[in-house]
Amino acid sequence: MPQLSYQKRFSSLRGAPKFKAVLLGEVGVGKSSLFLRIKDDVFNEKLQPTVGIESCFKSLYVDRAEVSFQIWDTSGVEKFHSLTRSYYRNTQVVLLVYSVHDSASLQRLTKWIQDIEHHSPNAMRFLIGNKCDQEKSISDQSAHNFAATNECADVFLTSAKTGEGIDQALVKITEKLLNSYQRPFMMESPFAYNITSTYEDSISLAKDKYNNGKKDRACCF
Template sequence: MSIIEDVKHDYKFKVVLLGEGAVGKSSLVMRYVKNKFTSRHLSTIQASFQTQKIQIDDDEVELNIWDTAGQEKYHALGPIYYRGSNGVLLIFDVTDQRSFEKVKMWVRELRATLGNSAVLMIVGNKIDMENERTVSRETAEEYAKTENAFYSETSAKENIGISTAFETLTEKMIEHNKENARNAPPIANRSIQLIDENERNSSIRTKKAKCC
C-alpha cells in the first residue's frame, strides 16, 4: 500500500472526520496528507478539505477528506458534511472520557441518518499519552463491535497508526462498495422487436386497399 501521484482512479470516496474539539482531528489529517504536526491547537472553523490518492492492492483510490469543527456551536452543520459520505472517522482522545461519550452520540446520529450506507471507524487518538489514558482499548473495541464499526488507535504527535487507520477504512469502503454492487437488483431485461421495412410497407398498402 502506498501513496501515489497522478493516477486514473478506480474509486473516489468521501471521508468525514467527526469528534469533540481538541481531540486531534486536524492533526491526524495533516499528518496523513502532509506528514506535518504542530503542538499548537488551531480550531477548525466549520470544516476544511484535503485530498489524498492511495493504492490498495490493485485498486486506485482518491480520498476526499472533510475535517469538521468539533465545537458544539457547529454541531448542527454536521449533516451538511457527512451526508453522502462513504466513510466516517469518529475521533476521540483516549485521555478524555467525555470525548468518547461524544463519539457515541455521533454514532447514534449517523445510524439514524445514514443507516448502514457509510463505513464507520472509531479512532482513539493520543496514545502517546498512555499514562493519562481514561478510556481503555478494550472498552472502545467492545463498543465499536456493538455498533458494527471498526476500531483503531493513533498518535498524531508520534505518527503512530494513522496510515493504517485510513488504509483500513479505505479497504472497508471498497468491500462495502463491491458488496452493494453485488446486491444491487439486476436491470430488467428489455426486448427489442425488429420490424422488416418491406413487410411494414406491405402491411400499410394492404390496410389502405381494404379501406378503399
C-alpha cells in the same frame, strides 16, 4: 476461484474509486491534527480548533489499485454542529475520533452517531483512538465494546503527533471499503457555502450487505 486483485476488480472504472470520509468527534481529541497529518504529514503543536469545514484529497495504493479519499475535517464545537450536518450527504466513510486519555470523549461520540444514523445511515464507521503517544485512560476492551455496540467496522489507535498508526489505519480502512464494494455509480455532489465537490466512479455501500449481511467487527489494537 481465486479472488481478483483490487486493480483488476476496478479496471472498468474511468478513474480511481473515490470515497468521501468525515472526521467526527469532540473538541480536543485531535481531529484537526489528524487531518493535518494526513494532508501534509506534519504536526503543529499550536494548531487552533477547526471553525467550520476543511477538506483535502488523499490517494492510497492497495494491492496496486489506486483509491482516492476526500477527507472532511468538521468542527466539534457545538455551535457549529448544525452547520456540519449538511456535509454528511454522500458520505461513505465516518471516522469517529476520541482521545485515549479522555474517557468522556468516547462516550460523547454517541451524539455524533445519532447524526450519522439520521443523515448517513449507510456509511461505514471506524473508531479512531487518537493520542496513543500519551497514557491511556480508556482500555482496549472498552473501545472494542463501544465499537461493537455502535456498529463500527474496526478500531484503530493513532497519534497525530508522531504519525503512529495512521497509515496502517488508512490502508485497513481502504481494504474494508473495497471488500464491501457493491457497484460503481456516477454522482455529483454540490455542497453548501459555495463548496462544490464532484465524485466520479464513486463507491456505493448498502447497509447490512457487508459479508452477506454481517459486518466485520474485528478490531485492531
